[in-house]
Amino acid sequence: MEARVLLSAATVVVLEGDQTGQELLLEALRLLDRSVIDIDLQFERYDLSLENRRTTANAVVLEAADAMKRHKFGIKAATITPESSDDVGSPNAILRRAVDGKVIVRTGRRLPKVRPVAGIYAPISIVRMAVGDAYGAQEWREGKGADEAAFRTERIERGVCRAVAEYAFVHAKKTGSKVFGGPKYTVSPIYEGMLKEEMDAAARRHPDVTYDPQLIDATYALLISSPGDPMVIPSLNRDGDCLSDLVMQLFGSIAGAESVLLSFDEQLKPTVVMAEAPHGTAPRLAGRNVANPMAMILAGAALLSYVDDRRASQASRAIYEATLETVHEGTATADLGGTASMTEFTDAVIEGVKRKLDVWSSL
Numbered sequence: 001m002e003a004r005v006l007l008s009a010a011t012v013v014v015l016e017g018d019q020t021g022q023e024l025l026l027e028a029l030r031l032l033d034r035s036v037i038d039i040d041l042q043f044e045r046y047d048l049s050l051e052n053r054r055t056t057a058n059a060v061v062l063e064a065a066d067a068m069k070r071h072k073f074g075i076k077a078a079t080i081t082p083e084s085s086d087d088v089g090s091p092n093a094i095l096r097r098a099v100d101g102k103v104i105v106r107t108g109r110r111l112p113k114v115r116p117v118a119g120i121y122a123p124i125s126i127v128r129m130a131v132g133d134a135y136g137a138q139e140w141r142e143g144k145g146a147d148e149a150a151f152r153t154e155r156i157e158r159g160v161c162r163a164v165a166e167y168a169f170v171h172a173k174k175t176g177s178k179v180f181g182g183p184k185y186t187v188s189p190i191y192e193g194m195l196k197e198e199m200d201a202a203a204r205r206h207p208d209v210t211y212d213p214q215l216i217d218a219t220y221a222l223l224i225s226s227p228g229d230p231m232v233i234p235s236l237n238r239d240g241d242c243l244s245d246l247v248m249q250l251f252g253s254i255a256g257a258e259s260v261l262l263s264f265d266e267q268l269k270p271t272v273v274m275a276e277a278p279h280g281t282a283p284r285l286a287g288r289n290v291a292n293p294m295a296m297i298l299a300g301a302a303l304l305s306y307v308d309d310r311r312a313s314q315a316s317r318a319i320y321e322a323t324l325e326t327v328h329e330g331t332a333t334a335d336l337g338g339t340a341s342m343t344e345f346t347d348a349v350i351e352g353v354k355r356k357l358d359v360w361s362s363l
Helices: 002-008 019-031 050-056 059-071 091-098 158-175 193-205 216-224 237-250 294-304 310-328 342-361
Strands: 011-016 042-047 073-076 103-108 124-129 133-142 149-155 178-181 211-213 231-235 258-264 270-276
Touching: 011 019, 011 059, 019 073, 019 294, 019 342, 042 059, 050 059, 059 073, 059 091, 059 270, 073 294, 103 158, 103 237, 124 158, 124 237, 133 237, 158 178, 158 193, 158 231, 158 258, 178 193, 178 216, 193 211, 193 231, 216 237, 231 237, 258 294, 270 294, 294 310, 294 342, 310 342
Parallel strands: 011 042, 011 073, 073 270, 124 231, 178 211, 178 231
Antiparallel strands: 103 124, 103 258, 133 149, 258 270
């Protein structure tokens, strides 16, 4: 009874988006409905479409961030970031600052019947800084002609480095992975060395987790020749951005990856969890019912895994398993070689989740 009371009070902040991103969000929300997972989640919605962000001058983005700080959980659709510098900018950047996001986790995994590159089969999670580093750096140029020089001043903080390192080990323990990789601290002992110091400190706090530190260039090279062990790779912001794209493509498709933004309290426990798909708004697919909802569905599963309740954990696992089993059984969208529509794929996953939870309840 206590668990049901906890979950009936849980609220998920829904950050609606643009084009196909919004359509995929609606498919993911079908999996979080009580009729599917038997959890009475409440939903608080905010319209983060480009039109509404312009209308409100980004006030709606800040309102959504405040809601996530109150309720802890959020699920976000892909949104358009306008190119003009005098427009409303990136809602993701605003959200990260507003909720004090420190870590982004993106996990690549093998999809059934999709051949991975270089024989990579075990999951790989990139745990990267959510702020700082090359993003938001001060840039300027001096001189003229061939003598013109460009400069950039970057910044990272020990608190963010500590959160990245600590969460990498916590995630590795949870998933049975090893912590692998790291920054180029030999070339940059002061700047990049700060992350390496925190990785070493986290390794001492978690002696039961395998730790295999590597320089970032060696990390790229060794990923291609990985023996197949599940890995968690802590990284700087831009390194992690690049690694995430590489890792997802190593598995042959971006469809099987979800992205989670995390903020933490002083004990490095998550206080805000915002899940989303790592892909964009796919405007050419909007309104055609052909896009692959898998990554957005997995984002919902990831969100449930952070709810401290046994039934939520079971629902999360059921969604992960049913999604991958649906592809294995031959129901897939066109990007994975199938013929299923977006809604047909979601329908099949829903049936799989219901079946699993029904069977598990009898065990």
